[in-house]
Amino acid sequence: MNAPHALSDYAHLVQPDRVHSAIYTDPAIFEQEMARIFHRTWLCVGHQAELPNPGDFRATTLGRQPVIMVRGEDGQVRVFMNRCRHRGMTVCETETGNARFFTCWYHGWVYRNTGPLQDVPGPAGYGADFHKEDFGLTLVPRQASYRGFVFASLAPTGPTLAEHLGPAAKYLDIYMDASPVGDIDVTAGVHRTRYRGNWKFVGMDGYHPHYTHRSVLDAWRRRSGGNMADTHHGDPFADDSGNLTRDLGNGHVLLDFFPGRMGNLDRYLATLRKLPQGEDYIQAMHSAHGEARGNELLAWAGDPHVGIYPNLQLIGVQIRLVRPLAVDDTEVLMFPGLLKGVPASVNSLRLRQHESFYGPAGAGSPDDAELFERNQEGLQASVDPWLYLGRGLNRERVEPDGTRVGLVGDETTQRGQLRGWLELMSEALA
Amino acid sequence: MTITREAVEAFLFHEADLLDDMDAEAWLALWAPECCYWVPCNGRDDSTDPQRQVSIIYDDRARLEDRIYRLMSSAAHSQRPRSRMRRVVGNIRYEVREGEVHTRSNFLLAELRRGRQEIWSGVSQHRLLPASDGFQIRAKTVLLTQSDEAIDNLTFLL
Numbered sequence: 001m002n003a004p005h006a007l008s009d010y011a012h013l014v015q016p017d018r019v020h021s022a023i024y025t026d027p028a029i030f031e032q033e034m035a036r037i038f039h040r041t042w043l044c045v046g047h048q049a050e051l052p053n054p055g056d057f058r059a060t061t062l063g064r065q066p067v068i069m070v071r072g073e074d075g076q077v078r079v080f081m082n083r084c085r086h087r088g089m090t091v092c093e094t095e096t097g098n099a100r101f102f103t104c105w106y107h108g109w110v111y112r113n114t115g116p117l118q119d120v121p122g123p124a125g126y127g128a129d130f131h132k133e134d135f136g137l138t139l140v141p142r143q144a145s146y147r148g149f150v151f152a153s154l155a156p157t158g159p160t161l162a163e164h165l166g167p168a169a170k171y172l173d174i175y176m177d178a179s180p181v182g183d184i185d186v187t188a189g190v191h192r193t194r195y196r197g198n199w200k201f202v203g204m205d206g207y208h209p210h211y212t213h214r215s216v217l218d219a220w221r222r223r224s225g226g227n228m229a230d231t232h233h234g235d236p237f238a239d240d241s242g243n244l245t246r247d248l249g250n251g252h253v254l255l256d257f258f259p260g261r262m263g264n265l266d267r268y269l270a271t272l273r274k275l276p277q278g279e280d281y282i283q284a285m286h287s288a289h290g291e292a293r294g295n296e297l298l299a300w301a302g303d304p305h306v307g308i309y310p311n312l313q314l315i316g317v318q319i320r321l322v323r324p325l326a327v328d329d330t331e332v333l334m335f336p337g338l339l340k341g342v343p344a345s346v347n348s349l350r351l352r353q354h355e356s357f358y359g360p361a362g363a364g365s366p367d368d369a370e371l372f373e374r375n376q377e378g379l380q381a382s383v384d385p386w387l388y389l390g391r392g393l394n395r396e397r398v399e400p401d402g403t404r405v406g407l408v409g410d411e412t413t414q415r416g417q418l419r420g421w422l423e424l425m426s427e428a429l430a
Numbered sequence: 431m432t433i434t435r436e437a438v439e440a441f442l443f444h445e446a447d448l449l450d451d452m453d454a455e456a457w458l459a460l461w462a463p464e465c466c467y468w469v470p471c472n473g474r475d476d477s478t479d480p481q482r483q484v485s486i487i488y489d490d491r492a493r494l495e496d497r498i499y500r501l502m503s504s505a506a507h508s509q510r511p512r513s514r515m516r517r518v519v520g521n522i523r524y525e526v527r528e529g530e531v532h533t534r535s536n537f538l539l540a541e542l543r544r545g546r547q548e549i550w551s552g553v554s555q556h557r558l559l560p561a562s563d564g565f566q567i568r569a570k571t572v573l574l575t576q577s578d579e580a581i582d583n584l585t586f587l588l
């Protein structure tokens with residue numbers, strides 16, 4: 001068995017071409033991940049478009065810590081700790097809703113949705129040194145946003161959000177700019193899914209679809225004369241497809257389907273044109289971005305397939321948030337984003353495409369979840385504890401900006417995420 | 431055929447058997463050529479707009495056929511092994527509207543797979559077209575009690 005001291009030697013556990021199964025199975029390492037990753041780095045809390053009206057809120061967690069993301073009556077979106085300043089009860093017990101006030105039902109302290117403490121029952125019981133102004137809801141230590149994506153960090157200091165995102169920021173633009181007005185609507189609800197496996201299995205893996213998703217690929221091929229979907233021609237996961245994997249640093253990675261999609265643009269535009277007013281969407285994209293950039297963005301189809309480490313992914317039409325619950329238990333929230341400024345038919349298509357693959361009854365997500373659970377089981381066999389992640393090391397390129405590039409089925413993405421993991425885990429706690 | 435409570439119940443019980451036995455091809459044969467199989471999400475009901483709200487399932491005939499095709503494939507991992515199921519259908523109410531039978535019934539389903547047993551429940555709303563040998567399903571909406579919870583695997587049929 002593994003000696004305990006070896007398990008805190010993270011550089012030993014995560015090597016250039018292999019990783020030790022303890023990082024997926026050891027509860028003590030999971031606790032360290034909570035402290036060093038989830039309670040420190042930037043996490044995506046959601047997109048502000050989920051909260052269009054003053055008072056709209058979502059209660060969620062950052063690592064283990066309960067928070068509320070709420071649009072205050074002043075229009076600002078803030079992230080508060082979901083904890084009463086009196087004796088610490090959660091002040092918001094429902095996951096989503098609209099509230100002018102958060103009332104703590106333990107003893108009745110009442111907070112405005114902008115944070116200040118409004119009312120305390122029996123104020124005469126508090127002395128002259130008690131000031132309500134000192135007892136507003138606690139803000140997360142740091143909050144920042146990019147293109148409406150709300151991020152929070154539980155550490156008071158650290159890299160800025162811009163430094164954290166680095167070259168990954170432009171892929172958030174690609175998601176948002178599938179709308180001709182550069183904005184989305186995130187009020188279509190959420191698919192909540194869960195699997196009994198480690199959170200790091202939600203990777204960014206271009207090597208698995210031929211096997212994990214064979215049933216879907218067969219169904220698609222049956223319908224579309226050999227193509228996998230309207231956005232793809234041929235097999236987007238083949239090593240010779242032209243598609244790539246990218247490691248953008250800080251654990252951010254993507255499957256870059258742009259080369260294949262740009263080659264398939266005409267076919268995809270034909271699909272859009274078959275929709276009612278589909279041509280209007282194409283025209284709107286051309287007039288908003290110019291024809292060349294408009295076509296590029298149409299080819300991307302708002303699907304950067306990017307993972308922003310550690311808990312956000314933009315895949316298909318969805319904003320995906322990963323919530324680790326335990327070393328072997330993970331919740332995944334999938335919010336389909338609708339585009340603003342497009343014909344209704346484009347958004348209907350986005351919803352149907354999303355449902356067909358994702359969510360608890362989709363053709364894809366449950367098979368991923370099933371294999372993640374089998375992976376968790378397999379890793380209990382720790383006689384040989386190593387997972388091999390060397391695919392494509394022999395052909396990986398390093399670009400001038402330091403990002404790494406592999407072919408679509410190469411494990412550049414897994415290595416990139418684990419490099420980000422190792423950096424965060426190795427950094428001493430403040 | 432004459433529409434009687436007995437005939438409606440017999441049809442719903444027959445459908446439940448096909449679902450429990452995962453006899454997906456026979457179940458698919460119950461559906462009308464134009465149909466809608468809908469499981470709303472996020473605790474919503476049939477008053478929601480599926481063009482603006484995500485559903486757990488919103489299948490037309492083509493998507494329903496794809497679903498069954500995939501489910502029968504040897505690589506539908508989340509149903510290898512299959513769920514073992516038994517459901518009870520009850521509290522059946524129905525009315526005839528413009529030649530269609532609208533039913534509303536409750537179900538309670540025990541589902542066992544890979545050592546984990548889950549209890550699922552909800553309300554099913556059927557729109558049935560009388561046919562020579564029973565009914566065809568024009569639409570089925572399932573209001574699943576768990577539709578706003580985190581769910582790992584809903585790849586069996588409701």
Ligand code: FES
Nearest residue numbers: 084086087104107
């Ligand atoms: S704990 Fe909230 S009012 Fe007492």
Ligand SMILES: [Fe+2]
Nearest residue numbers: 208212364368
């Ligand atoms: Fe997958």
